[in-house]
Amino acid sequence: MNNDKKSLNWECPLPELDFDVITLGHGSGGLLTNKLLDSGVFDLLSNEYLDRRHDGAFLPGGLAFTTDSFVVSPIFFPGGNIGELAINGTVNDLAMCGAIPKYLSLSFILEEGLPVAQFWEVLVSIRKACAMADVMVVTGDTKVVERGKGDQIFVNTTGIGQVHSKAQIDPGRVAAGDKLLVSGNLAAHGIAILSVREGLAFESDILSDTRPLNGVVERVLDRFGEGIKLFRDPTRGGVATALNEIARDTRLGVEIRQRDLPLDDQVNSACEILGLDPLYVANEGIFLAWVDAAIADECLAFLRETEEGSQAACIGEMVAAHPGKVIMQSSIGGRRVVNMLPGEQLPRIC
C-alpha cells in the first residue's frame, strides 16, 4: 500500500511557462520549440541517451535511433511530397549521427476522404526514396481519423542505423578553430513549399532540396573519419537555429560570413520579396559539418566533387570569444548577432 501511495504521490508539476496553450510557433524548431522542451520535457524523461540532445540517440552496440513526424502542407510540393520527405528526413537524422541507416518504421494517420490515388502516389515515392537511400521499411501502422480531424496525411517514421566505424560524432569534440562547412544552397525547401501555399502561390522553378544525405556522409566519413566532429541537418528553423543550438551546447562562439553563404539566385530573390531571412528557412537536403581546420580545405574540395555537395562552402568557424552566440559578418563589412528563430516563420513546413 505504502508503495502504491508513493507512486500516486509522484508529482509532475506543471512547468512555469509564459504561455498556456500550444501555438504553431512551438513547432517551429526555433526558440519556442526549445522553450517548450526545456520547460521540463527533457527533465521529465531524462536519461543518458536523451540528454545528449542530438538528431538521434546513440544506443549500445553502435546503433543510432531516431524518429520524426511529417505534417507538411500541401502534401505534394515542387520537388517532392510528404512520402519521400518522411523517408529522407529520418535517413538524414541517422546520417547526422554518423550512422548508416538500415531499418525504418512507417506510420500513417490518414484523414477520411483522402483519395486513394494520392495515398498510392505517396507510397510509390516512399518506395523510391527507400531504394535511393538503401533502407527498408520493416514495420508500420495505419490509422484513419474523421474528416476535419486531420489534414490529408500525417506520417511518422522511425529509423535504426549502424554507426560508421570511423565516426566520432560528438559536440563535446568541437573546439575553437574548427571550420564550419555547409553542403549546399540554403533555403530551397521552405521557399518551394511557400511558392505553392494557398494565398501566396507565386511562379518559380524552385524545387525542394529533399534528398537522402547518407551516401555523401558515409563517403566523407570513410575518407576523413575523426576529422569530422559533428553533423547537423538544418531543417525547421534553418541554419540559424542549428548554429545557435551548437553554440549553446558547445559553449563556443560561431562566426559566419554572409558573403560565403551559398544561395541560389531565385531562392534569394524569393526571400527578398517575402521578407524572409534565408538563414531561418527550412532545408531538407543539406547538412552542416564541423571539421578539424587541418582537413577543412581537403574536405570541402571532396564535397564539391559529389553530386549532393557541388555547391558546398566553408561559411565560418568556431571561436572561443562570445560563447553561445552566433555572429555574422555582413556582406558590407558590418557585424550582427544571428539569434534563434523566436516564433514561427512558416508553419507546417515538414
Place this chain on the structure above:
Amino acid sequence: MKFLTEYRNPELVQQYIQEIHKITTQDWSIMEVCGGQTHSLVKNGIIDLLPARIRMIHGPGCPVCVTPLHLIDHAIHLASVEGVILCSFGDMLRVPGSQKSLLQAKAEGADVRILYSPLEAVTLARENPDREVVFFAVGFETTAPANALSVVHAADQKLAHDPILTSPVLVHPALEAVLNDEASRIKGFLAAGHVCTVMGTQEYEPIAERYKVPIVVTGFEPVDLLQGILMTVRQLEAGRHVVENQYSRVVRREGNPGAQKTIERVFEVRDREWRGLGNIPMSGYEVREEYAAYDAKRKFQSPAERAVESDLCMAGQVLKGILKPQECPQFGKGCTPSAPLGAPMVSSEGACAAYYHFYQALGELETA
C-alpha cells in the same frame, strides 16, 4: 539580383562611409522614419560603421508598433465572434493585446488568417458567403491604397460582408508630433521611401521649412541609407534644410496620383491615437460614410472596457527617439520577442526587435 546587388556593393558602401566621416564636424541626431530602414541599418551592421558623432534615432514608422492597444483588443474580440474570419498581416498576429495576441486567440479556436494582401480578403469573403470576413488593416500610406481598393472591390462585387477594421495612419503628422516633443533632439530625417512612392515628397516641404530640418527621402538598401545619411549631413553641416530625394529611382515629387485618388475615395483623414505617442490630430484614415457598410468599427461594437498600457513598456519614448531600445530597463529581460511587453519588440519592423535580433548582444559582447 539585378537592381538590388548594386545597392549592396561593399566598395560603394566604404566610399560613402569615408565621405560621411570626412564631412562630419559636429554631433548630429538623425531619425530614420521607417522601421524597414531601421532593420536594414541594424541587420547590415551599418550603425557601427558611422562616425560616433552621428546618432541614428529610430522613428515611429512601424505600423504594427503604433496600432493602439484598444484596436488590437477589438480585433481579438471580433475574432472570437461566431462566424467571423479575422485576417491581417502576419506581424499583427503576434502583437500582444491587453489579454492575449491574435495568435493565441487562433490557438484557442478563433478563425484567424494571415494574408499578404488586403485584396485576398475580398476573395475570401466571396468564397465564404455564410461568414463575416474582417480585414484588420494596419499600415501607413504605403498599404492604404490596397486597403482602400479591397473596400472598392467588395462594394463593386456587392459583397455584403467584407468589413475592414482600420488603423492606417499618416506619417507626416507623426513627424511633426515628434518634432514638437520638447525632449526631441532630432536634427534631420531620412523620410520613408515607400510612403513617398505613394504620397510624393511635397507634404514634407512645409515641415522642413517650419522646423528648419533637412528631410531626405531615402530607400532601404545599405547604399541608399548611406547616401541618404550623407545628403542629410551635408545639409546639416552647410546649415541648409530642404527636402531632397535620394530614392529617385522610385519616388516622384507628386507621388502616385492614382493611388492617392483611391485612398481619398474610401478614406477620410481624422484624428488618431498612436500607441506610445498618444493622440495626433489629422493623422489617421477612417472609412467614409459612403462605405459605412464596410467599416468594422461601425458594424461591430468594440469591447466595453478600454485596456491601459503596461507601465513597464517604454515604447512611446523609443518611438519618439528619446530612448534607445537597449536603454529600456525591460529590454531583453522582461521583454523579448517571444514574450513581448510592447509592439516594437514584436514587429519585424520594430526598433526593439531589430536591436534584440541583430545588435544588442553584439554591443554587450564587445563592451564585456
